[in-house]
Amino acid sequence: MAEGRIIKAISGFYYVKSEGEVHQCRGRGVFRKKNITPLVGDFVVFDKNNPDEGYVLEVKPRKNELVRPPVANIDQAILVSSATKPDFNPLLLDRFLVLIESKGIKPILFITKKDIIPEKQKQVIDRYVSEYRQIGYQVELLSSKENLSELSNFESYFSKNVSVIAGQSGVGKSSFLNAINPLLQLKTDDISKSLGRGKHTTRHVELVEVFDGLVADTPGFSTLDFNKVEANELVECFPEISEQKPYCKFRGCLHNKEPKCAVKQAVETGEISAMRYEHYISFLNEILSRKPRY
Ligand code: GDP
Ligand code: ZN
Numbered sequence: 001m002a003e004g005r006i007i008k009a010i011s012g013f014y015y016v017k018s019e020g021e022v023h024q025c026r027g028r029g030v031f032r033k034k035n036i037t038p039l040v041g042d043f044v045v046f047d048k049n050n051p052d053e054g055y056v057l058e059v060k061p062r063k064n065e066l067v068r069p070p071v072a073n074i075d076q077a078i079l080v081s082s083a084t085k086p087d088f089n090p091l092l093l094d095r096f097l098v099l100i101e102s103k104g105i106k107p108i109l110f111i112t113k114k115d116i117i118p119e120k121q122k123q124v125i126d127r128y129v130s131e132y133r134q135i136g137y138q139v140e141l142l143s144s145k146e147n148l149s150e151l152s153n154f155e156s157y158f159s160k161n162v163s164v165i166a167g168q169s170g171v172g173k174s175s176f177l178n179a180i181n182p183l184l185q186l187k188t189d190d191i192s193k194s195l196g197r198g199k200h201t202t203r204h205v206e207l208v209e210v211f212d213g214l215v216a217d218t219p220g221f222s223t224l225d226f227n228k229v230e231a232n233e234l235v236e237c238f239p240e241i242s243e244q245k246p247y248c249k250f251r252g253c254l255h256n257k258e259p260k261c262a263v264k265q266a267v268e269t270g271e272i273s274a275m276r277y278e279h280y281i282s283f284l285n286e287i288l289s290r291k292p293r294y
Contacts, residue, residue: 001048002018002019003043004023004043004044005018006044007022008207009038009039009070009205012026014026014044014056016044016056018046018048023054024053024054025048025053025054026053026055026056027056028057031056036059039065039071039072040070040071040072040205040207040216041072042060042072044056044058044060064104066105066164066220068218069216069218070205071162073162075162075163076106076162076163077105077106077108077163077164077165078110078164078165079100079107080111080165080166080167080171080173081093081109081111082113083141084113084118088111088124090279091282092224095283096224098226098283099226101236102226102229102233102236108137108157109132109138109139110139111140111142112142112144112171112175113143113171114143115146125141131273134273146179148180148182151179152180154180155211155212158180159211160212161214162207162213162214162215163215164220165220166219166221170189174187174188177208177217181208181210184208184217205218226283226286231288232252234280235254240266240272240273241263241272241280246262248263254284255277255280256281
């Protein structure tokens with residue numbers, strides 16, 4: 001018996017990395033009975049007596065898990081937006097942030113295509129960068145066209161961590177991963193991606209080595225619905241809003257129509273960004289108007 005971490009799962013086989021070696025294992029029938037599906041990222045106990053075929057015997061408790069990509073025990077999500085082509089979209093970014101914050105995963109913001117920002121857009125992008133940094137997020141403005149030695153400035157984000165990458169299509173997720181690990185050879189740009197899609201009907205995810213850490217090779221989140229996030233949880237997904245909560249008059253204040261709301265006061269004074277508050281209110285309305293589910 002040994003302990004390790006699942007780094008890849010394909011058609012019933014789990015590839016468990018333990019002390020630098022990868023062991024091919026099957027899942028025990030007991031998992032199916034108990035309704036447990038071992039996931040990539042899981043810490044497991046396995047039996048490695050036979051070098052070709054072992055068994056995953058036990059899945060350790062998870063700290064979190066995502067459905068798309070199916071990965072457990074994620075340390076951080078790298079949220080990729082582009083500064084241009086497509087235009088930087090703060091509403092979409094905040095939507096991604098809510099989904100990631102609601103899962104208790106740490107977000108890191110990468111803004112790509114720094115090399116092609118039109119002169120007149122540069123100030124706008126710089127303002128967004130400082131706005132998100134003000135909230136406390138780590139934000140990097142970068143270009144995947146830079147050489148590897150420039151890009152190794154980002155190495156520390158990856159070391160010892162399991163990351164998922166998320167962001168709208170076309171923002172440069174694959175380009176960035178290829179640039180920092182040329183062995184990956186992920187498809188870039190939409191044409192070759194849509195051509196490649198038919199061939200791999202069995203979706204599988206793998207944790208690949210990037211610098212000193214692991215990254216899921218499939219980008220995250222295919223839908224951006226909040227259907228699992230409740231109104232009181234939404235507040236927690238905006239750190240700067242949640243911080244003001246103790247100062248609101250009413251416990252359980254949703255910072256919407258309530259009087260004596262510290263959040264609304266902080267928006268007035270500019271301490272909280274009006275844009276972020278607007279996005280919060282629009283997501284809150286979306287959640288409040290959702291039909292009850294039975
Ligand atoms: P993904 O859909 O998020 O994986 O985006 P891709 O990696 O496929 O990139 C979409 C397009 O943007 C490709 O044509 C890339 O060459 C281009 N691209 C990605 N990152 C950068 C960048 O930092 N600078 C420039 N100039 N182009 C980029
Ligand atoms: Zn309030």
